[in-house]
Amino acid sequence: MAVTQNQKRNIDHLIELARQAGRPDASSSEKAARRIIELLMSEVVCMDPSAIEGIGDVAKIIGGGGVGAIDRLRESIDPAPPQDSGQHFLELRLEQSGKRHYLQARPLKCGDLIEVWIQAAGWELARYEYAFGDGEAWAILSEDKAIAIQDDTPCRWP
Structure with a gap:
């Protein structure tokens, strides 16, 4: 056509x-x-x-x-995060105790508050969680809403 x-x-x-x-x-x-x-x-x-x-x-x-x-x-x-928005990505490092995500050179622990970029919604405050069994990082946005944090998911500290 x-x-x-x-x-x-x-x-x-x-x-x-x-x-x-x-x-x-x-x-x-x-x-x-x-x-x-x-x-x-x-x-x-x-x-x-x-x-x-x-x-x-x-x-x-x-x-x-x-x-x-x-x-x-x-x-x-769906706009991408503004270039000057302070976006970063999680970095998975291997430590003596096992794997750990870092955000802007700071180690993350389960329960830490971070901001993640959500298409069409912008920056959203979320609780960082890590599922050790399947090795996935999660952003808990609310009691009934969570997203997997991919390698290319923009993140930053609030």
Whole structure:
């Protein structure tokens, strides 16, 4: 399916509005654009492009773009941490007593408070935990919400 120049401009405009929706002072149009993109990402990505006739140009491009289209679109609307935000990454070191994560050259222990970068939410305060059995670091955000801290998850001390 060929995309016209006008369709591409419309899609780019919608995506740009969706990017702005993460700001505290985002307009209702920016928030609506983000909801449209999120809905399309969750509902349309696995559909055949011919099955989404009439939904719109964005849906057709996402549908025709395959599984990677959702990731590319999510990356384009979810901002990365600002370069000057003090982001760092966990470093796993082997000590005499075993493995230990370090953040900015300071050793971490279970229960320490850190900040982790969450796509679309920004910096979130979390409790650091380490599962010795499977060797995974976790950021406990609330009683019922936790994320695994990957090698590329930006972290910093609060």
